[in-house]
Amino acid sequence: METQKQLDEFQIRIDNGEKIEPKDWMPERYRKQLIRIMSQHAHSEIVGMLPEGNWITRAPSLKRKMVLLAKVQDEAGHGLYLYSGTETLGVKRKDLVEDYLYGTAKYSSIFNYPTLTYADICVIGWLVDGAAIVNQTMLAKSSYGPYARANLRICKEESFHKKQGYEMLAKMASGTPDQQKMAQDAVNRWWWPTLMMFGPHDSDSPNSAELIKWGVKTKTNDELRRHFVDRTVMEAEAIGITLPDPDLRYNEETGHWDFGDIPWDEFWSVVKGDGPMNRERIKARRKAYEEGEWVRKAATEYARKKKLKEEKAS
Amino acid sequence: MSTNLSTSTEWPLWEVFYQPNDGKPFEHAGSVHAPDAEMALQNARDTYTRRNEGISLWVVPTDQITASSPEDRGPFFDPANDKAYRHPQFYSVPRAVKKRK
Ligand SMILES: [Fe+2]
Ligand SMILES: [Fe+2]
Numbered sequence: 001m002e003t004q005k006q007l008d009e010f011q012i013r014i015d016n017g018e019k020i021e022p023k024d025w026m027p028e029r030y031r032k033q034l035i036r037i038m039s040q041h042a043h044s045e046i047v048g049m050l051p052e053g054n055w056i057t058r059a060p061s062l063k064r065k066m067v068l069l070a071k072v073q074d075e076a077g078h079g080l081y082l083y084s085g086t087e088t089l090g091v092k093r094k095d096l097v098e099d100y101l102y103g104t105a106k107y108s109s110i111f112n113y114p115t116l117t118y119a120d121i122c123v124i125g126w127l128v129d130g131a132a133i134v135n136q137t138m139l140a141k142s143s144y145g146p147y148a149r150a151n152l153r154i155c156k157e158e159s160f161h162k163k164q165g166y167e168m169l170a171k172m173a174s175g176t177p178d179q180q181k182m183a184q185d186a187v188n189r190w191w192w193p194t195l196m197m198f199g200p201h202d203s204d205s206p207n208s209a210e211l212i213k214w215g216v217k218t219k220t221n222d223e224l225r226r227h228f229v230d231r232t233v234m235e236a237e238a239i240g241i242t243l244p245d246p247d248l249r250y251n252e253e254t255g256h257w258d259f260g261d262i263p264w265d266e267f268w269s270v271v272k273g274d275g276p277m278n279r280e281r282i283k284a285r286r287k288a289y290e291e292g293e294w295v296r297k298a299a300t301e302y303a304r305k306k307k308l309k310e311e312k313a314s
Numbered sequence: 315m316s317t318n319l320s321t322s323t324e325w326p327l328w329e330v331f332y333q334p335n336d337g338k339p340f341e342h343a344g345s346v347h348a349p350d351a352e353m354a355l356q357n358a359r360d361t362y363t364r365r366n367e368g369i370s371l372w373v374v375p376t377d378q379i380t381a382s383s384p385e386d387r388g389p390f391f392d393p394a395n396d397k398a399y400r401h402p403q404f405y406s407v408p409r410a411v412k413k414r415k
Contacts (some may be wrong), residue, residue, distance in 0.1 A: 024384045046330070073364070080361050084344040087327065093347065094324040157365075296323040296349075305351035 002027055014215045019145040022088040030214055032163075033207070034144055035089050036105075037216065041094045041139075042082035043107035047281050049075045051115040052124060060118060065165050068121065074157045081153050085146035092210040092307015101286050109267065110197050112275030119172055119186035120181075127187075127232070134228045135198070142213030170239040188244040196267045198225040223299045229257050283296070327376040328354040330361070332368030340372060348373075 009029060013020065020026055048074050056072065058063035083093050099105040112127055115121060136158065140151040172183040199221040200207055211217045219227075229248075236243050247260030269275065327349040331340040343362040348354035351379040362368065382390055398404050 023381060070364075077342060077364060081344055087345065092324065094322060096320070146344075153344075154345065166346070172384070253342065292359055293322055299349040300323055300351065303353075306350065 007100055009166050011213075013233040014143050014213075017215075018238075019148065020143055021145045021270075022245060024154050026129055031089055033211060033214075034216065035086060035096075037211070038082055038086040038100070038144075038147055038150075039091075040108075042079050042086060042096070043100045043105060044111065045075050045079035045082060047107045047111045048128075050281055050284055051111055051113070052121060055121050058065045058118070059121075064168070071161050071164065074161065078154045078157070082147075085144075088146045097289065099291055101282065106271070109195060109270040109275060110272050112277045112281060113190070114194055114277050116189075117186060118180050119169070119182040120190070122165050122169035122183065123173060123186040123190045125161055126169050126235070127165075127190050128197070129158055129161040130232065130235075131164060131194050131228050132151075133162060134194075134231075136216060138158050138224065141218055141256050144195060147216075164240075167181075168233065169241070173239045173241050184241060187241050191244050192263055192266075193270075194226055194241040195225060195229070195262055196264075198222075198228070200264070201266075226256050233257050252303070286302065293309075325349045328373040329376050329379060330354075330358040331372040331374070332358075332362060333370040334368055336369060340370075342370075348372070392396070397398060 006025060008032075010020075010025065010027060031129070042184045052068060052072050052075075054069050055066060059068050081095065087093055087097060100107060115124070126260075133155065136155050138149045140148055140155055142148040142151065169183055174180075181198075202208055202220045202222045205221055208217070208220055212220065233243065233248065237294075245260045247258065249258050250256075251258045270278070273279075326349070327345050327347055328351075329345050330343045332343050333340050344355055346357040348357050350374060355371055358371050359372055360411055365411070377403070392399075
């Protein structure tokens with residue numbers, strides 16, 4: 001049983017800015033919430049490889065193919081750092097993975113949209129990785145040590161992801177009329193889903209207050225979203241791209257950019273599984289997992305036999 | 315295609331340590347799953363050193379690590395608490411010598 005004294009002492013540690021490590025005492029609910037958000041983050045990195053992987057064989061040049069391969073491989077790495085971090089909370093990776101493949105665990109809705117042209121790859125780097133940077137920079141200060149460290153490692157790799165996308169988009173936006181159209185069209189399709197990556201408004205986000213109280217997060221969804229919009233407006237302007245929001249306006253009083261209403265109905269329908277690519281993504285991940293089973297079995301058996309042989313020889 | 319999930323295989327867990335540079339002490343990076351030590355090293359390389367973060371790696375089966383427990387933090391480390399004479403500040407030095415530093 002958790003006593004009030006334990007909870008109070010835990011809160012004091014958090015308020016002092018101490019990091020919580022795997023073997024430290026923590027409230028059961030803190031552990032549960034961490035497992036939920038850390039594994040969700042990990043699944044997102046893994047599923048996030050699919051929309052971009054879709055274009056690796058069709059990259060416009062060898063250079064762009066190498067860049068995209070390296071970027072997608074990094075995302076696999078991010079997923080692994082995060083699974084590794086989540087496992088320190090006493091859960092098995094296998095159970096985490098099977099919970100999103102066959103159970104109820106979620107991943108970020110942004111990856112349930114299709115990548116229709118190569119311009120989508122540019123925009124994903126710029127906007128989706130850009131939004132991920134804002135979020136993960138905050139999470140690198142998380143109260144749970146392994147989560148903070150995983151995010152720190154991730155952040156070191158993300159600026160390359162964003163820059164390669166932004167550079168390509170800038171090129172496309174100053175290219176032929178067709179290229180410019182492609183670039184703008186991709187931005188039009190990705191802008192609103194990207195803003196939804198930060199989650200519901202604070203008023204509709206019941207978990208937020210608790211996560212902030214425990215230092216798992218240090219900023220609210222709306223604060224992060226506003227920060228992202230502020231820095232993205234300038235970047236769009238610099239390369240002649242228009243953000244598809246007629247209500248976007250600089251607010252002299254607040255010093256921030258005001259933006260229009262986010263289409264939340266669409267957000268919730270994608271979260272519930274009815275986005276354009278939900279079924280496709282899960283199908284692809286299940287296939288990889290199930291068809292990989294014989295490899296995991298064979299390697300296990302090989303390792304067992306090799307060990308036996310070594311024992312005999314000695 | 316069906317998978318009996320209760321029988322799906324999971325490789326053992328290994329903790330990964332890397333040496334960032336020549337002469338530097340090893341640091342903990344995270345963990346990987348692998349069927350044996352050789353593959354654990356390869357997975358560790360692909361996961362944690364894609365940008366030359368390390369020049370050398372150690373992998374150790376996670377269940378082979380013994381850690382001190384946080385509840386005992388106080389009593390476990392307190393033999394160090396009352397031994398100020400282990401620090402140079404404990405000793406006084408003639409003023410003239412002190413100045414030369
Ligand atoms: Fe990532
Ligand atoms: Fe990324």
